[in-house]
Amino acid sequence: MVKKVVKKKKKSFASRGSGAAHVDSGKRPIQAPKLPGCMDSCPAGNQVRRFVTTLAQAEKFGKTQDQALEEAWHIYTETSPFPAVCGRICPHPCESGCNRIELDGAVGVNKIERTIGDYGLEKGLTFKKLTEEKRLEKIAVVGAGPAGLTCAYQLTRMGYSVTVFEATEKPGGMLLWGIPRYRLPEDILDREIQRILDFGVELKCNTRIGTDIPLDDLRRDYQAVFLSIGAHKGKLLGVEGEDAENVLSGVEFLNRIHHGETIDVGDNVIVVGGGDTAIDAARICRRLGATTSIVYRRTINEMPAIDEEIEEAQKEGIKLEYLAAPAGFVKENNRITNMKCIRMELGEPDESGRRRPVPIDGSEFEIPATTVIAAISQEPDFTGFESLIDGRDWFKIDDHGALLKEEGIYAGGDAVNLALASTAIGQGRGAAIAIDFKLRGLEPPIPGDLPAITTKRLRMDWYPKADRLEAESLAIEERLAQMFAEVNKGLTPEQAVQEAKRCMSCGYCFGCEECWILCQEQAVIKPRVKGEAFMFDINKCNGCDKCMEVCPCGYIDLI
Ligand SMILES: Cc1cc2nc3c(=O)[nH]c(=O)nc-3n(C[C@H](O)[C@H](O)[C@H](O)COP(=O)(O)OP(=O)(O)OC[C@H]3O[C@@H](n4cnc5c(N)ncnc54)[C@H](O)[C@@H]3O)c2cc1C
Ligand code: SF4
Ligand code: SF4
Ligand code: SF4
Incomplete structure (x- = not known):
């Protein structure tokens, strides 16, 4: 293989002649993806690094901005149907977990998410089914807040027929009746929910389970029930x-x-x-x-x-x-x-x-x-659900969302524990997966256990400093003059891409070529498909371990 001479802007170990004589450590490199803090901290389980780097690398991999935004939207909606909603109201624990904090401030994941969500709405992007196969089982979801709608969405992706029962006249839960519209405009919420309904989720409003319809009817007519009734009674x-x-x-x-x-x-x-x-x-x-x-x-x-x-x-x-x-x-x-x-x-x-x-x-x-x-x-108002709780307890569930009190019933969101919309989304998805496994006669999956990646394994000096982009806000007098004028203006798509470029791709190869340039033995293999991770030919490797040292994002391990 003939390597091109690459003009390097950044400090590279290659320039130090690292391919010189060495002692074979006996170890060989492996692709070793790791869990970045952003993903570890997202209660919705969103694939933060993947959707952010999809934007960041668009130009490098010959994609247009539109192609990258569309791809990022599809990556995002694998886990949550609410990018434009969460991009406005999530307090972004992912950013608190971001390794970039130690360099010059967390990557603005939340605003990137909002841009991706708004792009999806503007372009009328539609969800993808996981399978065209139709499952015969019917699932009932009680409560059309983020937990219930996410559970319904995920089960619909898997081919199930899902009916959501909602006590009030309109879906949205606390996103609609609690969070003010100057933070989450009603039409943004409505459109993200409408897309879930267009995907095939059936919604019955003005139907309070436990009062209008007894829970027993759901037990009888559905193969699984997910309870996501929220907490709407003020203390x-x-x-x-x-x-x-x-x-x-x-x-x-x-x-x-x-x-x-x-x-x-x-x-x-x-x-x-x-x-x-x-x-x-x-x-x-x-x-x-x-x-x-x-x-x-x-x-x-x-x-x-x-x-x-x-x-x-x-x-x-x-x-x-x-x-x-x-x-x-x-x-x-x-x-x-x-x-x-x-x-x-x-x-x-x-x-x-x-x-x-x-x-x-x-x-x-x-x-x-x-x-x-x-x-x-x-x-929560547990009227009609008394048999499922003890005393003053709220719904008690196992790690997969299954109710401890009764088999076949699952619960999530605020009715389990007051938390965030992203927590409700994560629990709705978790329960959907558990219901699917249960109905297929399988044990629920054990979550992956990738090792976490911290700044200790990153070459922080490799990444150029870049200030975080902040979104503009409406002037105070304008906010106070119009009850529901949206306060935060978000980022433009161009700004979102610029901000995404600050992501260090912690724990996953982003094709910087450092290892490939450095390895004199030609043991590093460039992927044929742009954007895929670099690989290793261990037969050519002489165990010098420099590829691991040089990798900025900590993707390579030697074993
Ligand atoms: C004022 C306020 C501001 C908030 N701000 C934020 C924020 O900025 N960021 C954030 O992440 N989180 C925020 N939260 C929390 C977030 O809104 C909730 O964690 C989230 O909405 C919980 O989702 P859920 O689906 O469990 O319940 P909910 O959203 O409450 O939805 C429950 C739904 O169930 C329906 N229901 C109830 N009983 C029945 C029944 N018996 N039969 C049929 N339907 C029923 C309700 O009408 C409701 O539509 C806020 C909460 C409040 C109250
Ligand atoms: S849902 Fe919240 S925590 Fe998760 S990626 Fe979005 S902003 Fe971050
Ligand atoms: S730099 Fe990127 S991959 Fe690393 S923690 Fe932050 S957002 Fe995640
Ligand atoms: S050095 Fe660069 S190309 Fe090599 S594995 Fe790490 S990120 Fe990928």
Whole structure:
């Protein structure tokens, strides 16, 4: 094989004459893919590295930007039908796990995901079935939130007939009735859901299982049932006087707003809580023109809400009153005029690992309020499902989503544990796989156990520094003037490709040719198909181990 002389821009081990005399280590290189932090941290199980590098390498492999975006969309939708949704609302734990943090900031996976999702909507891309074979079994899904719709989508890909029963008049769950439209525009959600329905999922709205139809009917008529009823009941504060007419729960408030109701909250709103519901309710109240404060019993560091949303809330003028808790109300004619608060200090960690807030004696104070929104948490409504839970428990499932209480019934999403949309998506997919295996008489698959790749195995100095691209946001006055104007503007396709190029392809060959250039023995084989991983001819290899050392992304192991 005659190798081309390659003009190298980057520092290469080849220039150091590494093919010189050496001691044979006796070891030989193997292709050794590893699990990057981004993928390990994505609750939806998305193939982050694959869809990001598909964009990054488009030019190099002779693809147009459109071809790369379409390919990336198909890769993405193998795991989740919601790229445009998650690209807007996921707090992107994948980015917290990204190795690039140690160089110059995480790759902007979430915004890349949004661009891919929006491209799919704009071009009317459609899902691919895994098989044309039609399965005879019918599956019922209860609840059309992200968990239920993902489960239904994945089972439909596998050839099953799936019916989703939804209690309300429209699918979407908390994505529709909870998350404000300035973060997730309704038409984006509607279009991603419509595509799932067009794919063959049957949807029956205004049908509450357990009330309109007993669970027994589903047990009788379907071969498996997936329960994804979410958690839509706002928890009470447990403070005397909260039955006043101007005290609302966070989820109730958001639900009514998203049903188009005009709620007169007055001039002074207090929101109690530190999660997404509290932040979203407070930001809506700002858009309704009220001076708004959030009262939270711990500090900003313990707030469970998404960091970016807390920052945006502060920019919009919402006051955060930390280390304070409601202690009572001052009322006039069943309307609250003031909320009594007590100062807190942080004590020892509780069962959640966060430091427990402890009231400080004699520190009471009052805040005037025209409306109080209690957004401390929410819980599922288990009416009709009592036989499937014990006492105050929520649905309990095994690692594959199968209900511990009854065979043939599966559950996922918020009704198991309050978490993220991406968690619900991951659990919906996991249950779909488990249902498929069960119906085929097989044991559910054991998840792959690829080793994780950290920066210790990466040649961090090989990658040129490049600033992370941030998306622009709507000006504050424009946000406050229009209730549902989308705040984040996202990246253009060109920007998304540029950002994708920052990905280091941790743990998977990206064809940099370093090993091929370096190996004097011609033991490294260039793939015939562009984009496939480089291979090794161990008969030619002399065990010098330099290919492993030179590989920037840690793809090569010597054994
Ligand atoms: C205000 C708010 C903001 C949030 N912000 C974010 C965010 O920014 N990012 C993020 O990742 N996550 C966020 N979350 C969490 C996220 O929305 C949820 O984790 C996710 O929607 C859970 O999905 P699910 O499918 O389990 O339940 P849901 O989305 O709640 O869907 C459950 C569905 O089941 C239906 N249902 C209930 N009972 C029955 C029944 N008996 N029969 C038939 N149907 C029934 C409900 O009507 C609903 O449509 C937020 C949550 C809230 C409340
Ligand atoms: S769903 Fe969330 S965690 Fe997963 S890739 Fe998208 S942004 Fe990252
Ligand atoms: S650099 Fe790319 S592959 Fe590596 S962790 Fe970040 S997004 Fe994943
Ligand atoms: S050195 Fe480059 S071409 Fe060789 S295996 Fe690593 S990433 Fe692939």
